[in-house]
Amino acid sequence: MLNMKNLNLKDKSDKLYYIGGIVRDEILGKESFDIDLTYVGNAIEYAKNCDIQILKINEPFGTVRVLVDGKEVDIASTRKEIYEKAGHLPTVTEIGCSLKDDVLRRDFTINAMAKNYNTGEVIDYTGGLNDIKNKTIRVLHDKSFIDDPTRIIRALKFSVRFDFTLDKHTEELREDYLKNINYDMSFKRVKKELIETFNLNSQKAYDEFMDKNIYKLVTKKTVNKPTVNIENLINKYKSEINPKNIWLIYVGTLIDLTNLELTKEEQNILNEYKNLKQSTYTSDFDIYKIFSDCTTEAILLYAILDDEKNATRFLDKLKRIKISIGGEELKTIGIKPSKKYQECFDYILKEKLNNPEISTQEELKLARLFFGL
């Protein structure tokens, strides 16, 4: 995590500003995830003239990533943009515009403040300071969500992260957009925001996502909100979940994620869930056999959507039951390796699921019994 105090870059131009999230976070007294600077002019030329290491240049957007004191810092040129195709990346129309024009292309007032790098003066053209004071998320213009619907999820993310609420007019604009979604949008960015939002593991975010129809950005299908408290469930099994997948336990409840480009691991979790949904079981042994092959993430989805009682029974109790003898032990009691080994292990497992206290000696006894010895 980062804050402004630890950046050491010598600037002689006086045209350099901290911008966006880092200014917001400092006012809120919070650490930031990244350091964004904006230069009133061409940031790429500016960086080339500074005594700093350049890591990456994005010419069309006029941005440059540099290394300062071992930290990666993004410096953007002030720029104007237009949304030629709603829902997609904007087109840059001017690089080196005024600071005011630059902040007016941003998402919310709380993210549209700049702080002069040298003097520390905060420049607030849109009322961001006041909105921070009032814990309010407000768009900068009425077309904001039409231009970029990912902002709807960003608003959700910030509202949960800071415990802010949407300004009434912003909420109305969101409602209007969600009644008339243009699905021709960049889902890659939607996914990124969903991950950042739901990896915070917040039932509040999920309630808002479902109750206010924000989920419709992901799927056209109508989905009923499950009654299970997902946050509590995730907290209970946190140590068994990859933190990167928490979002999928929430968003996976929509089932239809065809718009989001899932990684192999993510797709695998969903497939496992779908297999669980199709499975039938009548005994603990069935549950053990079916659930043992699945990730905890898939089992939690199944708990939320289908059968919480048996899914959590597996995670809490059955999963921990293991037979302690293996092929080696069977060989030592004189049984030659064969397909029968597996049948024998299943036989012992069935007994052990009824009575988890069975000792290794008793397991060997059961093995002998199974082979008629």
Ligand code: ATP
């Ligand atoms: P975080 O703390 O999650 O990193 P951030 O505010 O720094 O939040 P970034 O995604 O790093 O968010 O974006 C940096 C800045 O760029 C934002 O503060 C905002 O001013 C602007 N921005 C980001 N995404 C958008 C968007 N979709 N539309 C308009 N402006 C945006």
